[in-house]
Amino acid sequence: MTNKSTDMAELLTAALAGSDWGDSPPAKSAGVEGLRRLSGGANMETWSLDWVDGGKTLPLILRRLPLGTAGASGEAVLVGSIDLPTEAAVIRQAASCGVSVPRVVLVLQPEHGLGSGYIMTRERGEALPFRILADAKYADARERLAYQCGETLARIHAIPLAALPPGLRDLSMDRDLDRLQAMLDSYGNASPVHQLALNWLRDRQPAEGGRGLVHGDFRNGNLLVDEQGLVAVLDWELTHIGNPLEDLGYVCGNVWRFGRTDKPVGGFGQYEDLLAGYRAVSGAAPALEELRYWEVYCALNWGLVCLTMIQMYRSGQDRSLERAAVGRRMSESEIDLLLLMEEPGP
Amino acid sequence: MSETEAGELLEATRAFLRDEVLPQLEGFSAYNTRVAANNLAIVARELQLKPELDRLDLVIAGELGIDPAKGPVAQQLARRLRDRELALDDRLLEYLKHRTLKLLEIDNPRYSGYLQACERWRPEPGVE
Numbered sequence: 046m047t048n049k050s051t052d053m054a055e056l057l058t059a060a061l062a063g064s065d066w067g068d069s070p071p072a073k074s075a076g077v078e079g080l081r082r083l084s085g086g087a088n089m090e091t092w093s094l095d096w097v098d099g100g101k102t103l104p105l106i107l108r109r110l111p112l113g114t115a116g117a118s119g120e121a122v123l124v125g126s127i128d129l130p131t132e133a134a135v136i137r138q139a140a141s142c143g144v145s146v147p148r149v150v151l152v153l154q155p156e157h158g159l160g161s162g163y164i165m166t167r168e169r170g171e172a173l174p175f176r177i178l179a180d181a182k183y184a185d186a187r188e189r190l191a192y193q194c195g196e197t198l199a200r201i202h203a204i205p206l207a208a209l210p211p212g213l214r215d216l217s218m219d220r221d222l223d224r225l226q227a228m229l230d231s232y233g234n235a236s237p238v239h240q241l242a243l244n245w246l247r248d249r250q251p252a253e254g255g256r257g258l259v260h261g262d263f264r265n266g267n268l269l270v271d272e273q274g275l276v277a278v279l280d281w282e283l284t285h286i287g288n289p290l291e292d293l294g295y296v297c298g299n300v301w302r303f304g305r306t307d308k309p310v311g312g313f314g315q316y317e318d319l320l321a322g323y324r325a326v327s328g329a330a331p332a333l334e335e336l337r338y339w340e341v342y343c344a345l346n347w348g349l350v351c352l353t354m355i356q357m358y359r360s361g362q363d364r365s366l367e368r369a370a371v372g373r374r375m376s377e378s379e380i381d382l383l384l385l386m387e388e389p390g391p
Numbered sequence: 392m393s394e395t396e397a398g399e400l401l402e403a404t405r406a407f408l409r410d411e412v413l414p415q416l417e418g419f420s421a422y423n424t425r426v427a428a429n430n431l432a433i434v435a436r437e438l439q440l441k442p443e444l445d446r447l448d449l450v451i452a453g454e455l456g457i458d459p460a461k462g463p464v465a466q467q468l469a470r471r472l473r474d475r476e477l478a479l480d481d482r483l484l485e486y487l488k489h490r491t492l493k494l495l496e497i498d499n500p501r502y503s504g505y506l507q508a509c510e511r512w513r514p515e516p517g518v519e
Contacts, residue, residue: 084419226473234469238487241472241479304503370426373433376494380504383491384511 053159054080054094057107060157061096061164064150071098093167108132109153109162126282127212129153133163134210135258135284142204144197145277170269170276174303177270178312189274191314194263194296195322195330197278202257202289203327209258214285218250221287225349232352238379242345245386249338257289264301265311290331293319294339299381300347300374341385348378398435405431436497444493451486465490488512 057077075098083091083106092107108129127135133149140146147165177183177190216224225243234240261283269277295301297309297316305312310319316333324330355372357363395403408428416424448464451457455477457467471477488508495505 082419084422229469229473234466234473235463237465237468237472238491240469241487244472244475299504299507302503306503306507366423366426366430370430373430373498376491376498377502377504379491380495380502380508383488384504384508 050080054078056157056159057094057164060151060153060159071096075099090162103150104167105150105164106147106167107159107162107164109160111160112158127214127284129162129282131210131212132281132284133165135213135281136165138204138208138210139201139258139278139281142200142208144200144204145275146281147277147279168269168277170271172266172269172279174265174301174312177265177268178303178305182272183270186270186272186274187313190268190270191310191318192322192325193275194268194310194314195293195319195324196326197275197322198260198263198289198292198296199323199326201260201263201278201292202255204258206256206258206286209286213258214287215256216287218253218288222247222250225345228349228352232349232356235352236348236375236379238382239345239348242341242348242382242386246338246342246345251288251335251338254288254290256286259285259287259289259291261285261292261295263292263296264298265296265303265313266301268311288339290335290339291342293323293331294336294341295343295346297336297340298343298347299340299384300344300377337385337388341382344378344381344385348375348382351375351378398438401431401435401438405435433498436500440493440497444490444497447486447490447493451483454482 054077057080058075061077062071062075075096077094078097079093079095081093083093090107090109090111092109094105094107096103096105110129130152133152136146137149140148147168149163149165151164153159153162153164171177171180171183178187222243225246229236229239229243260278260281262280263278267278267280268275269279296311296319299306302308302312308314309316316336320330320333351372351374354368355375358365358368358372405428408424408431413421413424413428449459451468452459452464455468457464461467468477468483472479477483492505492508492512495502495508499505
């Protein structure tokens with residue numbers, strides 16, 4: 046372990062020792078072990094650590110923006126993303142509404158000296174799409190996942206808006222499409238296919254639908270899965286208020302099927318199972334045709350994420366290899382959009 | 392004998408990363424090295440295919456009275472579409488399909504959407 050991460054482990058130990066453990070306060074000898082960086086860009090960091098208290102080990106995850114980096118004072122890093130304390134508050138609210146999520150253990154405060162972020166439980170399971178889709182031990186899970194995704198999304202969409210923290214994006218459909226246009230303009234109108242898709246979305250704009258909490262990044266890759274199926278929903282940084290159908294279209298995006306184009310839901314399931322699970326919890330589900338609009342929306346959204354990554358790299362905000370490389374995946378969204386818009390329908 | 396060509400340098404570097412560096416790494420470093428090797432493959436394909444992409448742009452520019460000296464053709468098309476000065480017709484759709492296929496051939500020819508499009512639009516990406 047380097048000196049730097051030794052210091053960090055000490056700061057984390059102090060932060061966790063001082064947090065509210067209810068009626069089982071930690072022993073004096075309790076401390077953080079096994080601290081290691083998992084991934085992330087140059088700014089946003091994800092760490093794995095264990096809280097070892099006597100004979101008990103609590104596996105944890107830290108998500109943080111270190112001090113002195115862009116966004117560390119609390120502002121969001123990705124376009125459309127929320128700050129980490131808000132993210133933690135949304136996850137806590139989701140948990141109290143029956144959504145399977147990690148338990149938030151601690152929200153970092155300035156006096157912890159660790160930047161902005163929060164610590165949550167590290168749940169057991171697999172989030173890597175290729176393993177979930179290929180490994181024989183997840184065969185039963187794959188059968189159930191689409192239905193479970195439907196159930197879970199219905200629970201997320203039923204979270205009372207009044208219970209949510211302030212600061213979540215909440216735009217009408219008109220204003221939201223304006224937002225996408227402004228993004229395309231600010232990135233230099235690089236793609237006529239993206240513009241065509243935005244025009245398509247404008248011309249077919251549905252009547253204002255229901256409003257609810259939208260996860261915003263609900264897809265294979267952000268779902269923790271074990272042999273029985275869905276364990277926890279991860280990565281809440283793009284959550285916002287909007288038309289809940291967005292999430293149902295998003296989870297079916299071709300880019301998140303990882304090559305299994307015959308299994309529209311995340312590469313593991315069928316539309317019918319997703320909608321059946323949704324209906325079982327919410328009492329109603331959209332028609333299949335309604336989802337296609339949101340598949341186009343989400344394919345365009347993926348293109349905008351790629352453009353945002355390029356911009357973060359070019360601006361010097363995040364010079365990581367991953368940012369530069371993801372930026373090159375923009376053409377995936379373009380081919381998916383052309384295929385989707387060509388299908389007969391609305 | 393000529394000097395080492397750009398594509399050969401890229402291929403040699405990619406093989407080095409993949410065959411010699413990668414086996415010694417694990418975790419995040421291994422992942423990033425795989426990404427790095429793939430980036431070099433993208434650049435190699437772009438060196439080879441960019442002239443075809445540029446030719447597609449020049450042809451549509453000529454047909455639609457776009458001056459390539461005023462900025463990237465794709466950007467000018469996107470702005471005309473935004474301002475509704477240009478409507479989608481069969482010819483424009485054909486160009487967009489050709490262009491996007493060429494981009495995928497460079498960026499990620501294994502992408503499922505590319506394979507689907509090749510299948511659906513074969514032999515020529517005309518209009519259904």
